[in-house]
Amino acid sequence: MDTVFVVAAIFIGLPWIILHYITRWKTAATITSDDEVLLEELYSLAKRLDERMDTVERLVASDNPDFKPARIQHDKEIDNEPLRELDRLLAERGDRK
Structure with a gap:
């Protein structure tokens, strides 16, 4: 169970957080x-x-x-x-x- 959580956090959670803040950064600068x-x-x-x-x-x-x-x-x-x-x-x- 811990392995599934770690894999989900790395491959789903981390890219989502990065893409979310990249999008916020681009919209705030225009x-x-x-x-x-x-x-x-x-x-x-x-x-x-x-x-x-x-x-x-x-x-x-x-x-x-x-x-x-x-x-x-x-x-x-x-x-x-x-x-x-x-x-x-x-x-x-x-x-x-």
């Missing part, structure tokens, strides 16, 4: 569709907030000629490159759906 939707919403919110900040900075600059914004500028090529890359990746992902 982004779900809900996460993707949330990321898209956050991205669009960030773009809207960036446009609002541009408007506020333009208004402040019109009142105060010495005003120098301390954030990323929308008209600098070096600051726009990461945003273009993100836009391109989102467009590619949208084409695949």
